[in-house]
Amino acid sequence: xxxxxxxxxxxxxxxxxxxxxxxxxxxxxxxxxxxxxxxxxxxxxxxxxxxxxxxxxxxxxxxxxxxxxxxxxxxxxxxxxxxxxxxxxxxxxxxxxxxxxxxxxxxxxxxxxxxxxxxxxxxxxxxxxxxxxxxxxxxxxxxxxxxxxxxxxxxxxxxxxxxxxxxxxxxxxxxxxxxxxxxxxxxxxxxxxxxxxxxxxxxxxxxxxxxxxxxxxxxxxxxxxxxxxxxxxxxxxxxxxxxxxxxxxxxxxxxxxxxxxxxxxxxxxxxxxxxxxxxxxxxxxxxxxxxxxxxxxxxxxxxxxxxxxxxxxxxxxxxxxxxxxxxxxxxxxxxxxxxxxxxxxxxxxxxxxxxxxxxxxxxxxxxxxxxxxxxxxxxxxxxxxxxxxxxxxxxxxxxxxxxxxxxxxxxxxxxxxxxxxxxxxxxxxxxxxxxxxxxx
Amino acid sequence: xxxxxxxxxxxxxxxxxxxxxxxxxxxxxxxxxxxxxxxxxxxxxxxxxxxxxxxxxxxxxxxxxxxxxxxxxxxxxxxxxxxxxxxxxxxxxxxxxxxxxxxxxxxxxxxxxxxxxxxxxxxxxxxxxxxxxxxxxxxxxxxxxxxxxxxxxxxxxxxxxxxxxxxxxxxxxxxxxxxxxxxxxxxxxxxxxxxxxxxxxxxxxxxxxxxxxxxxxxxxxxxxxxxxxxxxxxxxxxxxxxxxxxxxxxxxxxxxxxxxxxxxxxxxxxxxxxxxxxxxxxxxxxxxxxxxxxxxxxxxxxxxxxxxxxxxxxxxxxxxxxxxxxxxxxxxxxxxxxxxxxxxxxxxxxxxxxxxxxxxxxxxxxxxxxxxxxxxxxxxxxxxxxxxxxxxxxxxxxxxxxxxxxxxxxxxxxxxxxxxxxxxxxxxxxxxxxxxxxxx
Numbered sequence: 101x102x103x104x105x106x107x108x109x110x111x112x113x114x115x116x117x118x119x120x121x122x123x124x125x126x127x128x129x130x131x132x133x134x135x136x137x138x139x140x141x142x143x144x145x146x147x148x149x150x151x152x153x154x155x156x157x158x159x160x161x162x163x164x165x166x167x168x169x170x171x172x173x174x175x176x177x178x179x180x181x182x183x184x185x186x187x188x189x190x191x192x193x194x195x196x197x198x199x200x201x202x203x204x205x206x207x208x209x210x211x212x213x214x215x216x217x218x219x220x221x222x223x224x225x226x227x228x229x230x231x232x233x234x235x236x237x238x239x240x241x242x243x244x245x246x247x248x249x250x251x252x253x254x255x256x257x258x259x260x261x262x263x264x265x266x267x268x269x270x271x272x273x274x275x276x277x278x279x280x281x282x283x284x285x286x287x288x289x290x291x292x293x294x295x296x297x298x299x300x301x302x303x304x305x306x307x308x309x310x311x312x313x314x315x316x317x318x319x320x321x322x323x324x325x326x327x328x329x330x331x332x333x334x335x336x337x338x339x340x341x342x343x344x345x346x347x348x349x350x351x352x353x354x355x356x357x358x359x360x361x362x363x364x365x366x367x368x369x370x371x372x373x374x375x376x377x378x379x380x381x382x383x384x385x386x387x388x389x390x391x392x393x394x395x396x397x398x399x400x401x402x403x404x405x406x407x408x409x410x411x412x413x414x415x416x417x418x419x420x421x422x423x424x425x426x427x428x429x430x431x432x433x434x435x436x437x438x439x440x441x442x443x444x445x446x447x448x449x450x451x452x453x454x455x456x457x458x459x460x461x462x463x464x465x466x467x468x469x470x471x472x473x474x475x476x477x478x479x480x481x482x483x484x485x486x487x488x489x490x491x492x493x494x495x496x497x498x499x500x501x502x503x504x505x506x507x508x509x510x511x512x513x514x515x516x517x518x519x520x521x522x523x524x525x526x527x528x529x530x531x532x533x534x535x536x537x538x539x540x
Numbered sequence: 541x542x543x544x545x546x547x548x549x550x551x552x553x554x555x556x557x558x559x560x561x562x563x564x565x566x567x568x569x570x571x572x573x574x575x576x577x578x579x580x581x582x583x584x585x586x587x588x589x590x591x592x593x594x595x596x597x598x599x600x601x602x603x604x605x606x607x608x609x610x611x612x613x614x615x616x617x618x619x620x621x622x623x624x625x626x627x628x629x630x631x632x633x634x635x636x637x638x639x640x641x642x643x644x645x646x647x648x649x650x651x652x653x654x655x656x657x658x659x660x661x662x663x664x665x666x667x668x669x670x671x672x673x674x675x676x677x678x679x680x681x682x683x684x685x686x687x688x689x690x691x692x693x694x695x696x697x698x699x700x701x702x703x704x705x706x707x708x709x710x711x712x713x714x715x716x717x718x719x720x721x722x723x724x725x726x727x728x729x730x731x732x733x734x735x736x737x738x739x740x741x742x743x744x745x746x747x748x749x750x751x752x753x754x755x756x757x758x759x760x761x762x763x764x765x766x767x768x769x770x771x772x773x774x775x776x777x778x779x780x781x782x783x784x785x786x787x788x789x790x791x792x793x794x795x796x797x798x799x800x801x802x803x804x805x806x807x808x809x810x811x812x813x814x815x816x817x818x819x820x821x822x823x824x825x826x827x828x829x830x831x832x833x834x835x836x837x838x839x840x841x842x843x844x845x846x847x848x849x850x851x852x853x854x855x856x857x858x859x860x861x862x863x864x865x866x867x868x869x870x871x872x873x874x875x876x877x878x879x880x881x882x883x884x885x886x887x888x889x890x891x892x893x894x895x896x897x898x899x900x901x902x903x904x905x906x907x908x909x910x911x912x913x914x915x916x917x918x919x920x921x922x923x924x925x926x927x928x929x930x931x932x933x934x935x936x937x938x939x940x941x942x943x944x945x946x947x948x949x950x951x952x953x954x955x956x957x958x959x960x961x962x963x964x965x966x967x968x969x970x971x972x973x974x975x976x977x978x979x980x
Contacts, residue, residue, distance in 0.1 A: 136913065219935055223924065232946055233916070311770070315946055330751070334770050336947045357969040364971035472964050473576065476673070484663065484967030493972070494965075495659055506672055506755055506960035507776045508948040520946035524912055525934075527924030529797040531804035532933070 116298035120306035123294050124313035127234040127259040130289035135210075135231045135257045137287055142254055143204040145286040150200035152282035153247070156274075157193040163274035164188040164243065171267055181371035181430040185242040186268055196247040199498050203251040206497045209515045210257050215523075224526040229519045231257035233315040236296070236307045237500065238329075240321040240341075241265030246275050248498045249318075250293050256518040259289075261314070263296035263303060265321075301328070308333040316518070320501045323428070338509060338517075340501035343373035343456035344428045345486045348445045348471065350462035351382040355389045357483060358461040359396060364485035365459065367400050371430050373502060374457055374489045378425065379436040380445045383409070386438050390414075402432045409438035425452045442467055446474035455504040457481055457489045478504055478511040556738035560746035563734050564753035567674040567699035570729035575650075575671045575697045577727055582694055583644040585726040590640035592722035593687070596714075597633040603714035604628040604683065611707055621811035621870040625682040626708055636687040639938050643691040646937045649955045650697045655963075664966040669959045671697035673755040676736070676747045677940065678769075680761040680781075681705030686715050688938040689758075690733050696958040699729075701754070703736035703743060705761075741768070748773040756958070760813075760941045763868070778949060778957075780941035783813035783896035784868045785926045788885045788911065790902035791822040795829045797923060798901040802833060804925035805899065807840050811870050813942060814897055814929045818865065819876040820885045823849070826878050830854075842872045849878035865892045882907055886914035895944045897921055897929045918944055918951040 134142075153160070168187055215227035235258045237249045246262050253260035264272040276295040283290045296303050304325070307317055311334050319329040320340040329337055347365050349358045365376035381389055386409065394414040397404055404410065405424040406417040417436070424435040425448070439445045449458050459481040460471045472480040479489050479502075489512065491499025496514030503509045509517035574582075593600070608627055655667035675698045677689045686702050693700035704712040716735040723730045736743050744765070747757055751774050759769040760780040769777055787805050789798040805816035821829055826849065834854040837844055844850065845864040846857040857876070864875040865888070879885045889898050899921035900911045912920040919929045919942075929952065931939025936954030943949045949957035 217935065219933075221933075223928065223934075225934060227951075330774050336945060338947070354969075360969055360971055364973055368971070368973035468966070472962065477962065479963040479965060482964065482966040484965060484970035485972055487972035488663065488967065488970050489963075489965065490972075493659075493661075494663075494665060494963075495657065505776060507778070510960050511667075511963045520950050522912065522917065523919040523929075523934075523951045524922065525919060525924060525929065526908070526922040527928065529794075529800055530924035530928050531800060531808070532925055532927035532930075533804055533808035 113302040116302050117306040119297040120303045124310045126291040127261055128313050130291040131233045131259045133289050134292050139208040141287040145288040146200045146204040148286050149279050149282045150197040152278050153197045156278045160274045163270035167268055167270045184371040188243055200251050203255050203497050209519050223530055226524045227521045230522050232520050234259045236261040236314050236317045238263045238319045241268040243271045246272050249500050252500050252515055256515040258518050259292045261294050261296050311335055338503050339505045341373040342454040344454040345376050345457045346378045346449050347376045347459045348380040350467050351384040352464040353461040359393055361461055361485045365487055366434050368487050370432055374486050376486050377429050381438050383438050383440050402434050405435045407437040410436045449475050457486045459486050553742045556742050557746040559737040560743045564750045566731040567701055568753050570731040571673045571699045573729050574732050579648040581727040585728040586640045586644040588726050589719050589722045590637040592718050593637045596718045600714045603710035607708055607710045624811040628683055640691050643695050643937050649959050663970055666964045667961045670962050672960050674699045676701040676754045676757045678703045678759045681708040683711045686712050689940050692940050692955055696955040698958050699732045701734050701736050751775055778943050779945045781813040782894040784894040785816050785897045786818045786889050787816045787899045788820040790907050791824040792904040793901040799833055801901055801925050805927055806874050808927050810872050814926050816926050817869050821878050823878050823880050842874050845875045847877040850876045889915050897926045899926050
């Protein structure tokens with residue numbers, strides 16, 4: 101196994117930090133040769149990894165069983181979400197392999213010419229897409245995120261440092277060992293994919309401050325992780341995956357469509373960042389929509405945290421607190437309020453939303469446009485479930501996350517989000533000024 | 541005059557910080573109405589500002605004369621650069637007005653559809669370019685940077701907070717007052733352009749941490765400013781304008797072209813970030829190139845800080861220290877070394893360069909390509925002066941700076957660098973899962 105043998109204990113902070121820095125340096129050393137590989141070489145490596153994942157599925161599943169069995173005691177509310185993210189079966193391993201092969205078929209983002217012009221001065225201007233270099237990905241213990249990130253980073257010519265949750269330690273170790281052993285038989289340097297040593301916050305802090313070694317840090321996880329990174333990072337960061345997503349049922353909504361969208365958005369997979377966490381209903385449609393919706397939610401096991409107007413329809417609705425409006429439950433909980441206008445809905449979302457995905461159900465294209473301009477978010481979803489907002493669903497092949505920030509990449513992030521560009525200007529001795537007088 | 545009347549003293553830190561935060565909040569309030577304006581309304585405002593700059597040129601020039609007269613004592617080495625950046629004349633005011641009018645003619649970046657597709661599921665996917673919101677620009681006391689930033693931000697529908705150097709305080713105050721008085725007669729909210737109160741580091745610290753109020757902070761200035769922002773910022777940042785730019789004279793260079801490029805890059809305007817600071821010469825061309833080059837540099841007043849090989853040609857060359865290789869002089873100083881290979885040159889640049897602009901003079905396209913792939917930088921300049929790397933020169937209309945980071949924008953930043961995108965997905969009640977069973 102190619103996995104580094106650093107001790108993985110919380111106590112040994114200095115050693116973990118040194119090991120993290122050495123991993124980052126090894127990633128930097130791998131990035132140059134990796135960037136110079138051809139598309140065929142990178143794609144071939146993805147195919148080899150796909151084969152290896154299938155060949156070693158049993159090893160990975162056994163490690164995953166141990167992780168599930170020893171998942172630490174969690175707050176009861178979190179247990180379902182954590183285990184849902186963590187647990188693997190043979191079908192999911194096959195999906196991981198299929199993702200590798202699918203990403204190999206995607207267009208090569210590297211070398212793409214994003215600007216090509218000859219200026220009136222004769223200066224030739226080309227802008228070429230190149231890898232970022234070294235990407236660090238800190239995530240929340242969803243093993244398929246480990247594999248998706250490796251696939252997208254290798255496809256886009258980047259070395260990647262993967263740091264999952266301690267809950268998934270054995271699974272991640274097994275997956276990354278399989279990937280590294282596979283890479284050893286390809287043109288891709290083995291250190292292009294590394295598991296970050298250590299599972300404590302110390303390892304994240306070291307990643308956050310490895311200026312010069314890490315070109316992009318993607319934190320995907322809870323509010324605490326995002327805040328820690330925002331305050332402490334000195335390397336470039338793209339924040340990911342906080343999804344306090346709303347479904348707004350407009351006065352011009354079809355109640356049946358609104359109900360179907362709402363139930364899917366809330367219950368199809370509550371542990372994901374694109375699940376709905378909050379429902380806003382226009383007062384003019386409340387009588388027609390809410391009684392059926394609240395009954396359907398109750399039947400599906402959803403606890404609704406409602407404002408007084410919502411509670412007036414159903415006495416199983418619990419009172420919503422200020423905290424509820426801002427909470428990403430990731431569970432079968434939903435906050436709900438009645439609003440008197442589209443603008444009131446937009447103002448609520450601007451105040452409490454996380455800039456991820458905001459849905460409106462409406463038959464009015466004018467209302468959809470107004471909603472889109474009044475809400476500042478990565479994705480506006482008109483008449484569809486928030487759960488459909490996903491890089492793979494949207495044709496990106498896979499996603500390393502859904503960016504909730506405005507710079508570089510906003511919304512689902514695929515291979516292009518993992519690249520930058522270099523301008524290559526070619527002249528014939530062009531100068532800016534009048535040539536200086538020849539030397540005396 | 542619309543300029544806020546906050547006291548501008550270093551002593552009153554808490555008041556300055558509160559005032560900065562109120563400016564940011566006012567920018568946020570202006571951003572919504574500004575984003576909703578049409579292209580015609582934004583362009584008309586730029587024209588009104590151009591007229592106002594010409595009408596009030598005398599006021600601005602008088603303020604500038606006072607700034608120049610009272611420029612504080614500076615380290616002698618810095619004086620020329622600071623005064624060169626600071627000093628204005630009537631021709632430069634006319635250029636500012638011309639820039640406003642030129643930016644008005646540029647294509648509108650807002651509303652551009654950057655992705656438009658209908659997925660096999662029937663889901664309609666549009667990605668629309670939108671303003672970032674509120675941009676804060678901290679710069680080094682070059683008054684035309686104030687005007688360029690205002691032009692580019694208004695064109696791209698962003699509110700802007702401008703924070704120049706204390707050296708240019710009166711000039712900036714006059715310029716921004718002219719702009720705000722002009723805006724008062726247009727559809728653009730006056731608070732779309734604000735001078736940040738305070739000229740001490742406290743005001744920068746407040747900008748850096750105004751999460752939720754500022755969407756992008758652009759620091760353009762010295763290494764100290766960039767480091768302070770990198771460590772302390774919690775808002776998104778694009779680092780700008782540190783240019784330790786190299787000119788590498790390849791063994792296959794035309795010596796005459798190399799000399800012309802070098803002299804322009806070093807001496808045409810030494811105070812700018814795209815001036816050359818370091819010369820690398822292949823050992824095979826050193827005898828043919830360096831004696832003439834060193835004589836020409838000396839005749840133009842350039843102090844060369846050389847390695848022993850360079851010093852062997854000319855005893856006026858002073859010994860280069862380790863610090864010299866890493867220094868952005870912004871003056872008539874140049875570090876110089878002889879290297880034995882293109883790879884040695886690239887390794888030197890990777891070690892000491894700032895990722896801004898790296899030039900190679902060569903007749904070999906293969907060497908140019910190798911240089912481009914071995915050096916990790918925003919701009920590769922093949923056979924041209926580094927001074928030609930400039931947004932205006934490259935057809936962007938103007939630039940708010942030259943990004944030396946890899947995310948979002950790399951190289952000269954024009955209007956598109958001041959935008960983000962929103963995905964607008966439109967479905968017909970699309971859901972991710974099988975519809976749940978109807979409620980019992």
